[in-house]
Amino acid sequence: MKRLIRRRSAAETAGEVAAAAAVALPMAEPDPTAAAFFDVDNTMMRGASIYHFARGLASRGLFTTKDLVRFALGQAVFRVRGDENPEHIAEARETALAFVAGSRVEDIVRLGEEIYDEAMADRIWPGTRALAQSHLDAGQRVWLVTATPIELARVIAQRLGLTGALGTVSETVDGVYTGRLVGDLLHGPAKAEAVRALARREGLDLNRCFAYSDSANDLPLLSLVGNAVAINPDGELRDHARENEWDIKDFRTGRRATMIGLPIAAGAGAVAGGVAAAIALRRHYRSS
Numbered sequence: 001m002k003r004l005i006r007r008r009s010a011a012e013t014a015g016e017v018a019a020a021a022a023v024a025l026p027m028a029e030p031d032p033t034a035a036a037f038f039d040v041d042n043t044m045m046r047g048a049s050i051y052h053f054a055r056g057l058a059s060r061g062l063f064t065t066k067d068l069v070r071f072a073l074g075q076a077v078f079r080v081r082g083d084e085n086p087e088h089i090a091e092a093r094e095t096a097l098a099f100v101a102g103s104r105v106e107d108i109v110r111l112g113e114e115i116y117d118e119a120m121a122d123r124i125w126p127g128t129r130a131l132a133q134s135h136l137d138a139g140q141r142v143w144l145v146t147a148t149p150i151e152l153a154r155v156i157a158q159r160l161g162l163t164g165a166l167g168t169v170s171e172t173v174d175g176v177y178t179g180r181l182v183g184d185l186l187h188g189p190a191k192a193e194a195v196r197a198l199a200r201r202e203g204l205d206l207n208r209c210f211a212y213s214d215s216a217n218d219l220p221l222l223s224l225v226g227n228a229v230a231i232n233p234d235g236e237l238r239d240h241a242r243e244n245e246w247d248i249k250d251f252r253t254g255r256r257a258t259m260i261g262l263p264i265a266a267g268a269g270a271v272a273g274g275v276a277a278a279i280a281l282r283r284h285y286r287s288s
Contacts, residue, residue, distance in 0.1 A: 016183070033205040036210040037144075037211045044124060056111070102176065109155065113155050125231075136162070149168050152167070209226060210227040222246070
């Protein structure tokens, strides 16, 4: 009888790669088997981190607003579909590759730090930040889990004083991005796989862990842990949270809550702004 060998899915590969790349800041750990995992876009931060980064590049004259809008709308379509269609994922992967191809890692990190301070710091939800701090105060590790490139995700985690970040990992050679991903986008099921792999490495008890997100796309992650919390949830996630008696916290108010909840508002998320950023960086390096 032939031995059956199960092939790892793209989500499993992406998750394992993200976990392997995760670096934790040193901290006292009176509660070493519990941790909290926070999505970034519209959960920890108003809007999409990579889009704010791309806007920061635009403000430096590195590409046009037209480029930004065009690619943001393209990601909006991807976000509205909200599925795992291979063609859609392939398109998203290509934009993620374009985001970093030919760029120096140190330049991405430096720009990320500058733009976070200028355009992202005041977009952090105080309520979500307080939740993260409560876990830190309890001696639990706090990780960001996002499709945003790992370098930008780490900047956000460091600025917030969190343990670390799980993000999309791109291949580098001699400090320069090759334009290839290591694994795949850290999106949907891949986030859950990353957390599962990190839990094995760090000795975490997932039943004692927490996960926070705004999107039904993160149901695999939320369902993985013992304590799931919907933050500023979209309609599908809100319904699922109610059915499963999960905590729901909404830090939005009035018209702002309506607008932020729309898929188009989140559509400048984890992938699209990257293409605009790639245009900016390529123009910058070719002219230098």
